[in-house]
Amino acid sequence: MESQTHKEGSYTILRLSGEIDFHVSPKVREAVLAGLDEGQNLLVDLSGVSYIDSSGIASLVEGYQHAKGKSLSFALLGVRDGVMSVLKLTRLDKVFPMFDSVEAATAANK
Amino acid sequence: MAQTQQLAEFRFPARTDRLRPARQVVRDALQALGCGKEYIDHTVLAVDEATCNVIRHAYAGDENGEVILQVLTRGDALVIRLIDFAPPVDLATIKPRDLDDVRPGGLGTHIIREIMDKLEFVKPPRGAGNVLEMTRKLEA
Numbered sequence: 001m002e003s004q005t006h007k008e009g010s011y012t013i014l015r016l017s018g019e020i021d022f023h024v025s026p027k028v029r030e031a032v033l034a035g036l037d038e039g040q041n042l043l044v045d046l047s048g049v050s051y052i053d054s055s056g057i058a059s060l061v062e063g064y065q066h067a068k069g070k071s072l073s074f075a076l077l078g079v080r081d082g083v084m085s086v087l088k089l090t091r092l093d094k095v096f097p098m099f100d101s102v103e104a105a106t107a108a109n110k
Numbered sequence: 111m112a113q114t115q116q117l118a119e120f121r122f123p124a125r126t127d128r129l130r131p132a133r134q135v136v137r138d139a140l141q142a143l144g145c146g147k148e149y150i151d152h153t154v155l156a157v158d159e160a161t162c163n164v165i166r167h168a169y170a171g172d173e174n175g176e177v178i179l180q181v182l183t184r185g186d187a188l189v190i191r192l193i194d195f196a197p198p199v200d201l202a203t204i205k206p207r208d209l210d211d212v213r214p215g216g217l218g219t220h221i222i223r224e225i226m227d228k229l230e231f232v233k234p235p236r237g238a239g240n241v242l243e244m245t246r247k248l249e250a
Contacts, residue, residue, distance in 0.1 A: 022162045022166070053155060058217060064212075086155065
């Protein structure tokens with residue numbers, strides 16, 4: 001698993017890639033919370049994530065709640081079929097805002 | 111009773127860095143059986159979650175523990191066995207939580223129960239602690 005962060009407009013974009021399981025999810029949690037510590041809205045780009053388990057999903061839920069507590073927006077970007085399937089299994093597809101591009105997220109947040 | 115056939119066995123220490131190779135063992139076995147992508151992805155996820163529970167809860171982080179993962183078929187069903195040598199676990203304690211309560215944690219058990227048709231602890235062989243047997247009907 002790899003993570004990279006950059007800024008784009010009013011967003012911090014956290015790009016995750018590879019497989020997210022219980023072995024690496026503490027790093028994902030750390031990266032998500034660090035992204036929000038900068039006080040900007042956070043977009044988690046999952047387009048490079050080929051696998052996620054419940055511990056990875058839990059890290060995203062924690063980020064979502066943390067953002068809500070700070071009145072920041074938290075959304076997922078580029079969710080692939082495999083990850084979407086896990087979000088559906090846990091019914092979190094109805095909870096996380098999801099977008100295909102930064103532009104679409106920005107437009108929705110105006 | 112339908113005949114049981116073992117497709118794969120993987121023995122590994124109860125460490126989280128072994129989850130990935132364990133997933134690969136299941137994926138390879140199901141691909142060899144000719145299962146579809148979604149069936150494979152979901153089964154791999156359920157096995158990963160169950161293996162994670164063995165590492166986290168049965169062994170409680172003791173990396174000296176051993177886990178045996180077996181992939182079998184019994185008639186028209188896929189059977190996954192996870193054998194550990196930890197103290198006995200009560201299946202009643204492994205309960206899914208209410209998904210309407212959006213919070214981190216507790217999702218793994220829900221995922222396993224959602225994907226697999228049957229989940230039970232069967233009598234362990236001498237020396238073993240728990241044998242979790244998960245069954246899922248094979249795709250037609």
